[in-house]
Amino acid sequence: MGTTPRPAPYGAWPSPIDAALVAAHDGKPEYLGAVGEELWWTAPRPEEGGRRALLRLTPDGAGAVSVLPPPWNVRNRVIEYGGVPWAGVPRPAGGPLVVFTHFADQRLYAVEPDAPGGPAPRPLTPVSPVGGGLRWADPLVRGDEVWCVLEEFTGEAPGDVRRVAVAVPLDGSAADDRAAVRELTAEAHRFVTTPRPAPDGRRAVWLAWDHPRMPWDGTELVIAEIDTAGLLTGAHAIAGGPDESVAQAEWAPDGSLLAVTDRSGWWNLHRVDPDTGHAVNLCPREEEFGDALWKLGHRWFAPLDDGTVAVVHGRGVARLGILDPATGELADATGPWTEWSPALAVRGTRVAGIAAGPHRHHEIVCLDTASGHSRVVAEEHHDVVDPAYHPTPRARVITGPDGREIHAQVYPPHHPEATGPEGERPPYVVWAHGGPTSRAPLVLDLEIAYFTSRGIGVVEVNYGGSTGYGREYRNRLRERWGVVDVEDCAAVATALADEGTADPARLAIRGGSAGGWTAAAALVSPAAEGRFACGTISYPILDLTGWAVDETHDFESHYLESLVGPLDKVPERYRDRSPVNLADRLRVPFLLLQGLDDVICPPVQAERLLAAVAGRGVPHAYLAFPGEGHGFRRAETIRRALEAELALYALAFGLGEGAAGVPPLDLRG
Known part of the structure; x- marks a missing residue:
């Protein structure tokens, strides 16, 4: 018989999930591939300075072995x-x-x-x-x-x-x-992926794009002949363009060319004629068979020798399926996994991938397409604490401004032995994902459980502009960054408060990178005025003008032209939306976290906001971490940042000393 939960103040529930545990299990396997019959991949090592280890799984059943010792960082x-x-x-x-x-x-x-x-x-x-x-x-x-x-x-x-x-x-x-x-080629484009040769070795294809487009806006599928000297000649585009994003292209074993393109408004898998460019949609669905190409080499589909294709697909999720191009039939892999990474490895009739679900961390799973059986082969999920402390999430669709749909994932506070005081609503933190052209997946995350097991709810908002819901949903953010994302986050927070799920006086917002921008913008925007009691802002963009001119890297240096508009035509938008210029509207406590080696959102952005709020009486704390770049990888950094965030909520929500158990946060005005 289970223990009857006893009332205890929200935020003060005792939890076995501490910041050190979260830091030790931060990150996930990535870049899975096959070398003959072996599977290889990279995996995080937070306790080893945040390096990525290279692992291999040999067919002899000996288990995963790290190939290179520290300090090798793959x-x-x-x-x-x-x-x-x-x-x-x-x-x-x-x-x-x-x-x-x-x-x-x-x-x-x-x-x-x-x-x-x-x-x-x-x-x-x-x-x-x-x-x-x-x-x-x-x-x-x-x-x-x-x-x-x-x-x-x-x-x-x-x-x-x-x-x-x-x-x-x-x-x-x-x-x-x-x-x-x-x-191999002339320098014809600003960005390219590696050419993939056809099975007969006569031709190769790759993706290319140029400023000001991002790869999810428009890319070109380029094809060329491979001459006797091994050079690529006669390169020309056969698909894609300014308003068509080709996310991946591969040759099938039979020599046919396959590509994921969003010409229908959704990233669907097509067969492309390499001579004419004529494309046939192999599975026309209002689902995504691809996603934003943030990293070169992401692979959402993989052809098999029998003519079928392994595909990662879904709407707001990413499931693994086997597609028969001849019939359009799609059969999904069985099992508890609802989120598969864009890294598929094919060996004969077997497809391996990196998969997770609402109650499982990312693990390496192998599907035998002949038998339909799936099994974990490496990085197997093990509960590091009693799963009774894990939250039970639910996907929600919330109506926002103008009646538009907003996708969100709600993680209510949960504890096997504690419940909130009768008649009291819990505090909630709105999480804004980075990107902003990205998506928050519905998977087990100890960082979320760190808060929910203490009595603080979390809601992840896949605001307008997120991937996973078609091009029209992505395009909602065009020239409206700092508007739509803020409105959607505020609308979700308001909906949870209005329905009685969350305490309207104890709502916070947090985010990193583009999510840090949204969090900061929400604290100064009239669209969210009075909605949030505090905010956690990590490695953010805070000054649009500075970031657009010379304060970021080349890849995103023109990103704001689609997110905000051309700087030379709408400079007022850059000025009027930037939190650094709206410091007089910033009235609630905030925590600012920054890696000092960040070249994507450099420290100067954070320092500019600190200068703008100096002397205004706004309680805030700034933690800067040497050796960290864009996103935190080191265990000690993750632990300190998480404890500081909890300390902020303890102060802003009035949770009392029982919520802390972490070093106090010195908020200065």
Whole structure:
């Protein structure tokens, strides 16, 4: 018989989920791929300085093995968000050959993990002293070369950069010689992905786009001939354009060309004629079979040898299915997983992916398409605390301004032995995701459970502009960033208060990156006036004009042209929406968190807001973390940031000393 929950103040429930536990389990597996019969992937190591480890799972049942010891960090900085950082091929003898990028110097390395004496990575590319140097991503081992994307800085400014597809020799001859790197194409576009050769080796395809578009606005599917010298000639676009986003393109084993494009208003899978560009929608649905290409090499579909295609698809979710292109039939994998990452690895009739669900962390799951059976093969979910402390989320659709639909996910406070005082409503925190062209997935998250197990509810808002609901929903944010996102977050908070779910006097908002912008904008916007009692603002954008001119990296340097409008035509929007210019409207306590090595949303943005509120009597705290970039990776940083956030809510919500159990937060005015 279970224990009857006893009334206790919200925010003061005793919880076994502390900040150290959350930090130790932060992050998820990423960049899964196959090397012959083996599965390889990267995984976070918060306790090891936040590095990404490279792991392999051999077919012998020995379990996952870390390939490289610290400090090897398998990650790259191409377009700052990075891309696939490794690739490998099996060999008849001596074990596999794998190439990878190392974060510290951004060089491309080769390693033979089964070589006598253990792995000894050898560099394949040089270091450049110019600007951000030489960076490599999305590698593909082809013969005696590695095809990949080169990001090459030509000066000190963030925009002094070029990107081109290249071939790096595997013999190491380019380790100290940039001239030994062979450029596969002319420099025709600002952004490219790695070319994928057709099965017959005669042609290759890749994606390309240019400023001011982001890849979810419009990309081109480019095709070229591979000549006898191994160069790509006659390159031309066969699909895509300024208003059509092609998110992925792959050749099927039979030589047909497949691509995910949103020409129908939804990212659907199409078969594209490589000669004419004529495209046939293989499964026309108002669902997404792709998403925003924030990292080079994301893979939402993978062709199988039998002609079927593994696809990640859904509307507000991302399920794994097997599509028969001949009939359009789509059969979903069984199991508790509702969210699959864009990283699929195919081996014969088996498809492996990274999957999670509302009650499971991300784990590596293998689907045998012949039997329909799915099983966890690595990174298996284990409850680190009694799952009775996990929240039970529910997806909601809430009516917002002008009757528009807003998608949200509500995580009510939950504790097996505690409940709120009779007649009292719980406090809630609205979480605004980053991007803003992105989506908050409905998965088990210990960071959310950290709050809900203490009696503080969380609601994630997939505001207008989010992915997962079609192009029309994404386009709601065009030129209305700081308006629609704020209105939607405020509308969700108001709805929870009006229906009696949340205490209207104890509502907060938090977010990081673009979510940090939304959180800060909500604290100064008339659309959310009086709605939030406090806010947590992490590595944010706060000054649109500065960010648009020279305070961010190249990839997003023109992003505001679609989110806000052209600076030269609507400078008043940049001025009037920026929180740094609205400090007189900022009246509630806030916590500002910033990585000092962040080049995407640099510290100068946070410092400008601090200067604007100085002397205004607004209680606030600023925590800056050396060694952290855009998003926190180190265990000690995650722990301190989370404890500071809880301390802010304890003060702003009047939760009392029982809610703390964390270092006090010094709020200064």
